[in-house]
Amino acid sequence: xxxxxxxxxxxxxxxxxxxxxxxxxxxxxKADPSIYLFGEGASMKMHFDCPAIEKEFPERIITLxxxxxxxxxxxxxxxxxxxxxxxxxxxxxxxxxxxxxxxNTAPKVNFVTETVEEERTMVIRSENITFGLTTGQRxxxxxxxxxxxxxxxxxxxxxxxxxxxxxLRRPGxxxxxxxxxxxxxxxxxxxxxxxxxxxPFGEASLVHKGDRLTVVSYALTLRRTRKVIxxxxxxxRCELIDLRxxxxxxxxxxxxxxxxxxxxxxxxxxxxxxxxxxxILAEIAESSDAKMSxxxxxxxxxxxxxxxxxxxHKDLIPTEERIKREIxxxxx
Amino acid sequence: MLTIRLVEDELQRLCLTxxxxxxxxxxxxxxxxxxxxxxxxxxxxxxxxxxTISPAIARGLPMNSLMAExxxxxxxxxxxxxxxxxxxxxxxxxxxxxxLVGTCASVAAGLAWAVRYYKKEDDIVAVFLGDAATSNAQFxxxxxxxxxxxxxxxxxxEDNHLAGNIRPEFYLPAPIEKRFESYGxxxxxxxxxxxxxxxxAARTCIExxxxxxxxxxxxxxxxxxSWHKQGQRDIRSQAELDLLAERDPxxxxxxxxxxxxxxxxxxxxxxxxxxxxxxxYARASPIPKMPWMEA
Numbered sequence: 001x002x003x004x005x006x007x008x009x010x011x012x013x014x015x016x017x018x019x020x021x022x023x024x025x026x027x028x029x030k031a032d033p034s035i036y037l038f039g040e041g042a043s044m045k046m047h048f049d050c051p052a053i054e055k056e057f058p059e060r061i062i063t064l065x066x067x068x069x070x071x072x073x074x075x076x077x078x079x080x081x082x083x084x085x086x087x088x089x090x091x092x093x094x095x096x097x098x099x100x101x102x103x104n105t106a107p108k109v110n111f112v113t114e115t116v117e118e119e120r121t122m123v124i125r126s127e128n129i130t131f132g133l134t135t136g137q138r139x140x141x142x143x144x145x146x147x148x149x150x151x152x153x154x155x156x157x158x159x160x161x162x163x164x165x166x167x168l169r170r171p172g173x174x175x176x177x178x179x180x181x182x183x184x185x186x187x188x189x190x191x192x193x194x195x196x197x198x199x200p201f202g203e204a205s206l207v208h209k210g211d212r213l214t215v216v217s218y219a220l221t222l223r224r225t226r227k228v229i230x231x232x233x234x235x236x237r238c239e240l241i242d243l244r245x246x247x248x249x250x251x252x253x254x255x256x257x258x259x260x261x262x263x264x265x266x267x268x269x270x271x272x273x274x275x276x277x278x279x280i281l282a283e284i285a286e287s288s289d290a291k292m293s294x295x296x297x298x299x300x301x302x303x304x305x306x307x308x309x310x311x312x313h314k315d316l317i318p319t320e321e322r323i324k325r326e327i328x329x330x331x332x
Numbered sequence: 333m334l335t336i337r338l339v340e341d342e343l344q345r346l347c348l349t350x351x352x353x354x355x356x357x358x359x360x361x362x363x364x365x366x367x368x369x370x371x372x373x374x375x376x377x378x379x380x381x382x383x384t385i386s387p388a389i390a391r392g393l394p395m396n397s398l399m400a401e402x403x404x405x406x407x408x409x410x411x412x413x414x415x416x417x418x419x420x421x422x423x424x425x426x427x428x429x430x431x432l433v434g435t436c437a438s439v440a441a442g443l444a445w446a447v448r449y450y451k452k453e454d455d456i457v458a459v460f461l462g463d464a465a466t467s468n469a470q471f472x473x474x475x476x477x478x479x480x481x482x483x484x485x486x487x488x489x490e491d492n493h494l495a496g497n498i499r500p501e502f503y504l505p506a507p508i509e510k511r512f513e514s515y516g517x518x519x520x521x522x523x524x525x526x527x528x529x530x531x532x533a534a535r536t537c538i539e540x541x542x543x544x545x546x547x548x549x550x551x552x553x554x555x556x557x558s559w560h561k562q563g564q565r566d567i568r569s570q571a572e573l574d575l576l577a578e579r580d581p582x583x584x585x586x587x588x589x590x591x592x593x594x595x596x597x598x599x600x601x602x603x604x605x606x607x608x609x610x611x612x613y614a615r616a617s618p619i620p621k622m623p624w625m626e627a
Contacts, residue, residue: 034450036450062445062481064477064481065473065476065477065480067473067476067477069438069469069470069473070438070441070469070470070472070473070474070476070477071473071477073435073438073439073441073442073470073473073474074438074439074441074442074445074474074477075442076439076442077379077438077439077440077441077442077443077444077445077446078442078443078445078446078450079442079446080427080428080439080442080443080446081377081443081446081447081450081451082446082450082451083446083450100432100435100470101435101438104432104435105430105432105435105439108418109420109428111413112410112413112414112418112420112428113420
């Protein structure tokens with residue numbers, strides 16, 4: 001039995017994606033004086049998370065009280081006269097607090113605004129850390145169900161930076177998620193290096209080419225799946241797709257791959273019930289012209305709340321062992 | 333004020349024919365919109381709650397496209413997408429209206445922050461909300477934000493002593509001014525049905541907000557002579573409504589300006605013509621098109 005390691009901020013800094021997000025914001029702030037950062041403890045966070053922003057644009061870091069919903073509405077108010085807010089809601093569980101601001105206020109202003117002039121740009125960011133009852137809930141699929149919201153979830157620093165630049169350079173509201181469970185230790189240098197490109201929304205990334213099984217994933221499970229595939233020659237014929245953009249969703253890339261392989265497995269870091277995988281399977285079932293040799297399926301977290309005990313966290317999100325087993329099953 | 337009254341009366345008739353849906357009238361509260369808006373600069377900003385028709389007209393939104401918007405037509409100010417509750421006219425700095433009670437408070441706080449610290453202008457933001465809204469979390473978070481961030485916000489409370497059909501005993505444990513006090517926000521109280529008094533109080537408050545750049549509250553005592561909204565019957569007795577009608581702001585103003593019956597008829601006729609034209613304009617306008625509509 002493999003040892004269970006609690007996520008410990010002293011040991012696992014897991015900061016490479018966070019740093020990249022900060023630099024993506026910084027890249028845009030340099031050219032665009034309308035981008036402002038809002039959030040609880042914003043000035044303290046920037047001190048640690050993005051010293052470049054703290055140094056060059058301290059007046060654009062607006063520390064707000066612990067009033068999540070009010071803070072989002074406040075940012076929407078500022079956006080009405082041209083501010084582009086990046087609202088840091090810190091932990092994704094807190095998004096529940098500000099659902100009204102995110103779902104009722106922000107996109108509805110754009111829905112009406114769009115008919116008269118340009119839509120407002122706004123980013124709402126938060127992180128996922130598997131820790132306990134109200135720390136670690138993954139809400140990305142909820143937001144893919146709300147019209148007017150983009151949902152972005154990168155799996156590596158390079159993508160994080162390129163996607164954040166896009167978020168701040170296009171009209172629209174973006175929920176930008178950061179997976180703090182992705183270890184810095186197995187991030188490859190080529191996934192940190194920033195080529196300076198903006199990565200469009202709705203464009204998945206082909207991470208590993210293959211012709212026998214299409215595997216679709218994002219965030220932590222994408223990283224685990226790639227490790228598993230690359231470590232075993234027997235799994236080399238898997239085609240691995242990193243969604244990175246959950247809404248808009250790149251079904252074209254998935255369909256193209258499934259036409260080639262005839263097999264589809266979705267591996268998600270989140271509860272499978274009504275999740276992102278459910279949407280993909282529904283779209284494949286409705287409109288795939290592929291000849292499937294097995295039933296498409298998904299693997300993810302069970303329908304449970306996150307218990308506090310660290311020893312119970314290991315099997316919540318599909319482990320490398322489980323991922324390997326599930327892939328092998330579908331290959332046979 | 334007469335314009336607002338006549339427009340709303342006509343809209344009420346249209347609600348009964350089904351051409352308009354559930355609307356929120358400000359009958360009896362017109363002096364608040366007219367009084368406050370007359371003291372705002374054209375470059376000041378407005379953010380309002382869901383009782384939008386009165387402030388929209390007071391602010392000068394064109395009647396034809398306002399009517400078309402409320403009646404759901406493509407020629408509406410917002411192409412029929414916003415309707416009565418989310419009207420937006422950026423040219424007139426009528427920034428947005430919000431249905432959910434309280435949202436306007438925190439949005440207005442953020443807007444006021446941006447006007448002063450991002451745009452660096454001396455325009456102010458006026459937010460209209462009701463006494464019932466002062467129980468909502470967004471009111472509290474908004475006032476806290478406005479006070480701690482020191483923003484040029486005028487909070488206009490249309491205190492009609494009702495939350496829909498619910499009396500203050502269910503939502504107001506202490507006077508409204510105490511709520512503002514707890515955020516360090518000064519509150520002025522005035523009779524919201526005397527338009528000259530509203531103008532005077534608004535003038536003073538607006539000056540203070542503009543000069544000091546911090547929030548000020550104006551609590552205007554008023555009377556809601558209509559139902560909360562068209563679809564929600566009133567629980568008040570006719571006797572109570574008759575008593576409230578004695579404070580009708582239009583009556584007060586007619587007396588104050590010495591407008592006799594004949595002159596009122598003339599005004600009613602000419603404004604009535606405008607309203608009728610607006611309705612015809614809306615009726616003749618096409619319905620909006622969305623890409624997902626059945627052909």
